[in-house]
Amino acid sequence: MTTPQHFTSLANAVCSLFGEGTKIETTSRISGGDINEAYGLTLTGGKCVFMKTNTRENLSFFTAEAEGLRAIARTKAIGTPQILGVGTDGDRGGRSFLLLEFIHGKSRGINDWEDFARRLSDMHRASTAGLVSNGKYGLDCDNYIGRRRQVNRGHDSWTGFFRDCRLEPQFQDAAPYFDGEDLKRIVRLLDHLDEMLVEPDYPSLLHGDLWGGNVIAGNDGSAWLIDPAVYVGHAEADLAMTELFGGFPPAFYDAYKEAAPLRPGYERRRDIYNLYHLLNHLNMFGRMYLSEVKRIVRRM
Numbered sequence: 001m002t003t004p005q006h007f008t009s010l011a012n013a014v015c016s017l018f019g020e021g022t023k024i025e026t027t028s029r030i031s032g033g034d035i036n037e038a039y040g041l042t043l044t045g046g047k048c049v050f051m052k053t054n055t056r057e058n059l060s061f062f063t064a065e066a067e068g069l070r071a072i073a074r075t076k077a078i079g080t081p082q083i084l085g086v087g088t089d090g091d092r093g094g095r096s097f098l099l100l101e102f103i104h105g106k107s108r109g110i111n112d113w114e115d116f117a118r119r120l121s122d123m124h125r126a127s128t129a130g131l132v133s134n135g136k137y138g139l140d141c142d143n144y145i146g147r148r149r150q151v152n153r154g155h156d157s158w159t160g161f162f163r164d165c166r167l168e169p170q171f172q173d174a175a176p177y178f179d180g181e182d183l184k185r186i187v188r189l190l191d192h193l194d195e196m197l198v199e200p201d202y203p204s205l206l207h208g209d210l211w212g213g214n215v216i217a218g219n220d221g222s223a224w225l226i227d228p229a230v231y232v233g234h235a236e237a238d239l240a241m242t243e244l245f246g247g248f249p250p251a252f253y254d255a256y257k258e259a260a261p262l263r264p265g266y267e268r269r270r271d272i273y274n275l276y277h278l279l280n281h282l283n284m285f286g287r288m289y290l291s292e293v294k295r296i297v298r299r300m
């Protein structure tokens with residue numbers, strides 16, 4: 001590959017984490033992400049590490065991602081890559097980076113979706129103690145959904161949290177896309193959200209961005225979670241997102257529902273939860289997500 005200009009300084013910063021004499025022997029660009037540049041690095045001695053990099057100003061993408069991975073790891077329910085380092089290189093105008101354990105099994109795919117579903121439901125039932133000081137739902141720090149800031153201010157009500165911290169900020173930024181009739185519908189939807197959503201039986205740690213690209217296979221084919229946007233919320237919001245871009249195999253849904261049965265009316269709530277991600281895509285990538293957003297808003 002062609003070596004990016006910033007690589008010398010970045011390589012020095014990376015190598016200093018692994019001790020004197022360590023060098024990056026090979027570098028290969030990994031595609032698939034929307035936000036950062038990703039690389040597989042082979043270090044002296046053969047160790048493989050995964051690196052994401054962005055501009056120095058975006059270090060908070062990586063500190064937030066690392067916090068999310070740690071929160072998931074603490075549940076001991078599902079594999080997540082070990083965090084090897086997060087920081088910036090020495091130069092002004094330089095780069096920020098996140099170094100993770102390299103997960104190798106991607107091409108073979110996930111071999112047991114039922115096991116993943118049970119583990120996800122275990123993660124959703126794990127204690128959320130210490131994650132939200134001001135309320136039951138949210139998180140003590142903000143993080144990112146894609147490249148946009150995700151506000152996690154604590155709330156005692158799930159519905160209130162989802163309105164104030166999820167739908168409202170996205171609708172505000174997307175307002176220029178809507179005409180007067182749609183804006184009225186949106187106001188009505190937000191005003192009546194507590195009749196449309198339900199409070200959960202227990203607060204859950206959510207992955208927060210659970211589409212297929214963020215579930216990768218480990219060496220043995222088991223599912224590992226990457227690239228989270230964690231917060232404490234209703235588990236069905238995670239399940240909803242799995243259905244948004246293609247869906248997971250039926251075995252996953254059967255096993256998840258067996259482990260954690262869904263309350264009636266899930267399909268309607270699913271579309272409201274997914275409105276958040278569709279609006280986020282509308283705000284990040286533009287109009288191609290508008291018709292789907294309008295379709296849901298008009299149906300509510």
Ligand code: ADP
Nearest residue numbers: 031032033034035036038050081101102103227
């Ligand atoms: P972005 O932050 O830009 O969305 P991703 O987290 O989606 O980037 O990662 C980019 C690519 O790297 C994806 O193809 C993903 O499957 C792969 N990937 C992510 N984490 C690892 C890892 N720890 N080991 C191996 N590959 C990974």
